[in-house]
Amino acid sequence: MALRAFTDQEAPLAAQLVALKAAAGSHSPSLLTIREELPDLEITVDACFISNPYATQLFLDYLKAELLDTGAIRDVLEFYPSQNQVIAAYIAGHLGIDTESVFVGNGAIEIIQAVIHSYASTRIMVTLPTFSSYYEFAAGHAEVVYFHLEKEREFRLDPEEYLAAVRELQPDVVTLINPNNPDGSYIPFDDIQAILAGLPEHVTAIVDESFIHFAFEDLNLDIRSIIGECQRYPNLVVVKSMSKDFGIAGIRAGYAVMSPDRIKQLLASGYLWNSNGLAEYFFRLYCREDFLQKYDIVRKQYILETQLFYRQLEKVPGIKTYPSMANFALVEILDGVSADDLMQHMLVRHGVYVRTCSDKVGLEGHFLRIASRGLRENQLIIDALNDVLSSAE
Amino acid sequence: MALRAFTDQEAPLAAQLVALKAAAGSHSPSLLTIREELPDLEITVDACFISNPYATQLFLDYLKAELLDTGAIRDVLEFYPSQNQVIAAYIAGHLGIDTESVFVGNGAIEIIQAVIHSYASTRIMVTLPTFSSYYEFAAGHAEVVYFHLEKEREFRLDPEEYLAAVRELQPDVVTLINPNNPDGSYIPFDDIQAILAGLPEHVTAIVDESFIHFAFEDLNLDIRSIIGECQRYPNLVVVKSMSKDFGIAGIRAGYAVMSPDRIKQLLASGYLWNSNGLAEYFFRLYCREDFLQKYDIVRKQYILETQLFYRQLEKVPGIKTYPSMANFALVEILDGVSADDLMQHMLVRHGVYVRTCSDKVGLEGHFLRIASRGLRENQLIIDALNDVLSSAE
Numbered sequence: 001m002a003l004r005a006f007t008d009q010e011a012p013l014a015a016q017l018v019a020l021k022a023a024a025g026s027h028s029p030s031l032l033t034i035r036e037e038l039p040d041l042e043i044t045v046d047a048c049f050i051s052n053p054y055a056t057q058l059f060l061d062y063l064k065a066e067l068l069d070t071g072a073i074r075d076v077l078e079f080y081p082s083q084n085q086v087i088a089a090y091i092a093g094h095l096g097i098d099t100e101s102v103f104v105g106n107g108a109i110e111i112i113q114a115v116i117h118s119y120a121s122t123r124i125m126v127t128l129p130t131f132s133s134y135y136e137f138a139a140g141h142a143e144v145v146y147f148h149l150e151k152e153r154e155f156r157l158d159p160e161e162y163l164a165a166v167r168e169l170q171p172d173v174v175t176l177i178n179p180n181n182p183d184g185s186y187i188p189f190d191d192i193q194a195i196l197a198g199l200p201e202h203v204t205a206i207v208d209e210s211f212i213h214f215a216f217e218d219l220n221l222d223i224r225s226i227i228g229e230c231q232r233y234p235n236l237v238v239v240k241s242m243s244k245d246f247g248i249a250g251i252r253a254g255y256a257v258m259s260p261d262r263i264k265q266l267l268a269s270g271y272l273w274n275s276n277g278l279a280e281y282f283f284r285l286y287c288r289e290d291f292l293q294k295y296d297i298v299r300k301q302y303i304l305e306t307q308l309f310y311r312q313l314e315k316v317p318g319i320k321t322y323p324s325m326a327n328f329a330l331v332e333i334l335d336g337v338s339a340d341d342l343m344q345h346m347l348v349r350h351g352v353y354v355r356t357c358s359d360k361v362g363l364e365g366h367f368l369r370i371a372s373r374g375l376r377e378n379q380l381i382i383d384a385l386n387d388v389l390s391s392a393e
Numbered sequence: 394m395a396l397r398a399f400t401d402q403e404a405p406l407a408a409q410l411v412a413l414k415a416a417a418g419s420h421s422p423s424l425l426t427i428r429e430e431l432p433d434l435e436i437t438v439d440a441c442f443i444s445n446p447y448a449t450q451l452f453l454d455y456l457k458a459e460l461l462d463t464g465a466i467r468d469v470l471e472f473y474p475s476q477n478q479v480i481a482a483y484i485a486g487h488l489g490i491d492t493e494s495v496f497v498g499n500g501a502i503e504i505i506q507a508v509i510h511s512y513a514s515t516r517i518m519v520t521l522p523t524f525s526s527y528y529e530f531a532a533g534h535a536e537v538v539y540f541h542l543e544k545e546r547e548f549r550l551d552p553e554e555y556l557a558a559v560r561e562l563q564p565d566v567v568t569l570i571n572p573n574n575p576d577g578s579y580i581p582f583d584d585i586q587a588i589l590a591g592l593p594e595h596v597t598a599i600v601d602e603s604f605i606h607f608a609f610e611d612l613n614l615d616i617r618s619i620i621g622e623c624q625r626y627p628n629l630v631v632v633k634s635m636s637k638d639f640g641i642a643g644i645r646a647g648y649a650v651m652s653p654d655r656i657k658q659l660l661a662s663g664y665l666w667n668s669n670g671l672a673e674y675f676f677r678l679y680c681r682e683d684f685l686q687k688y689d690i691v692r693k694q695y696i697l698e699t700q701l702f703y704r705q706l707e708k709v710p711g712i713k714t715y716p717s718m719a720n721f722a723l724v725e726i727l728d729g730v731s732a733d734d735l736m737q738h739m740l741v742r743h744g745v746y747v748r749t750c751s752d753k754v755g756l757e758g759h760f761l762r763i764a765s766r767g768l769r770e771n772q773l774i775i776d777a778l779n780d781v782l783s784s785a786e
Contacts, residue, residue, distance in 0.1 A: 024476065027476070027665070030472060030473050030474065030475045030476075030479075031468070031472050032468070032472065032474075032475055032673070033475055033479060046472070049472060049473075051471065053471070056467065056470065056471045059470070060466075060467060060470070063470075068461060073453075074449065074453060075424070075425070075643075076643050077449065077452070077453070077456075077641055077643040077644055077671070078444065078446070078449045078640055078641065078642065078643055079423060079424050079425065079439070079442060079642055079643055080423050080442075080636070080642045080643065081423065081425070081642075081643055081645075082423045082425055082426050083417065083420070083423075086423075086426055106499045106503075106645075106667060106669075107666060107667075109665065109666050109667075110499070110667065113662070113663035113664070117662065117663070133665070136662070137662050137663050138662070139661050139662045140661065140662055141662065243473070247471055248470055248471065249471065249472055249473045249474075250468075250469050250470040250471055250472055250473065250474055250669060250670030250671075251470055251669055251670065252474075252499075252666075252667075252668075252669040268532050268533065269506070269510065269529070269530050269531070269532045269533055269534065270506035270510070270530050271506070272420070272502065272526070273500060273502050273645075274499060274500075274502075274503065274645075275645075276499075276643060276644055276645040276669050276671070276672070277643030277644065278470070278643075278669070278671065279669070280425070
């Protein structure tokens, strides 16, 4: 099968896109970069981009009322933000744990880098498919070995098989993302607990909960974070990005919960002023009841719309949509069309930007990762998918 | 000599201040922290804070016109900023060098941490007095040895003595801040060149030019950066904060210029998305002619006001003001009053916050570091100093 050929107008844009993607390595070029390099391309929906747009609006409303309308924004931009542990205290307040167990990062990505460089000294076991930084950042620090999730089992992780792999491969660090990126598979709370209980004490477990606010185990849509287990398991490091659930990727805010000893060690040689003024402002909101109540409404609204979107995706002919508890779904293209091709056609013909997974290690087949962007945008994604796929011949 | 005792009203505030400072370690508590912890204290001038307020206003004007009034701020906060080398390209454009020689940091502080952790493996030679992170971040990585600048010589660095110390102490990394923090002493361009020419090739030279925009060698007030020498000296790493000259400490923007090999090595295991959206926006301005022309005016205005301020400081009885090419001056209290005492009295009685140097390693005596904050504020600093010191008995 092949998609309808690009028109003479569309072809040059598609070629430029391929070049941009090649330059961005194992990640997608940012929207800003694409807009600047391809000004003729109109992007209607950025479904590469995995964040809750309603939460972004909530943050913008607070920002406008409290910083822009009051002029307080000047202080936020002009002065140094507070030190790591001052900001950690706000987060600890939100989580109901000790400040000494909280480490603030310049986005979760800085924390991933810091903990891999600090704790992976012999071998790191990474679950595949995954977010590529988990193995890329190990370069020069530790050997990387893999635990494969299989598409035939819809990427579900079996705790017993996982622990058997740990015994066999003997890593000093293991990484889990829950729900996993890019497939959205979810490890239930009880299974994570079983893994922690079965892991040798000397193995550091990095559990990345950056998408946990979108997952649920019953219809109350409650968040089931493993953070509460950090006190029981000093080998547990929970990493949390704020970019996805709060829709503020541009601010770079993240944190980790881990044993006070590990944090003391990290702070002894750096990470003192790694937050910016807006990140500090965000974390001050993060422990305010008024903000959190409003946030929980937009979180649940977004989950419901997201799950509705997945039901629509499941009905699109020519693709298989894998079950997801994240705010994106992994979609396999069944009829031989390549992921890069489908991505380019959706972007050039419909302005819908989806994440090709052609560069994802551990995914065999043609996969796209499609983010939920809210009711109206999700419908545009469905329409674009249906249109482009129906043109295949 | 002792300062007039605090009144019953002033005393509790002073005591709280001491506690806050103790909690902040070798750095000052931020203005935000003080405002929150001591709401009764009115801070009129923050002269701890070393940045050009006119440049802050210039940036705010651009931000308002281009991001706030247009609504483009949403994109900046919501989406991921570009990768390190995409932003490096803007800086390289400004500097007229190759992108491959530019490394972007989450503030200069992240770069200081990264280069010390990467290159200091045996011994690091730090010039004293200094910015404390230069030796603190070496903890667990390398032995720290010191090259002392002497107050009797007004902290001037002699290149030949410096090179002799390198031969004797055999460090693998040396650090220089030019102009130096906290004393403001300046190493002329020709002297830095002499040092670079005399350093063994295997010794990494970290030259921190975070205050170079305030220094000048003639009345044209031109900037004499050493960045142009990076191509000739692969052992040279030039670190540059944007916080001071552009007045945007809250944004966290910095960069370094060094050999492409070193940057490739750093990027191989991290630092991919270490900028936030506002930092990226700033660096886009940083290579725009319209912005740079306006910036150069406020830079020169600030230098002139700053040098005028130093002439006023020199006339205050009871203190000695050391020559400075930075935007702060180091002031020695001559009559036995301690720096902490003077700091507390100026803050509690006049709302003028100055940096006590009682925690600064390598400074013998009672020192304050006082930042230039613009004409009106500088006058308030002078008035407060005169008032508090004249009350000493």
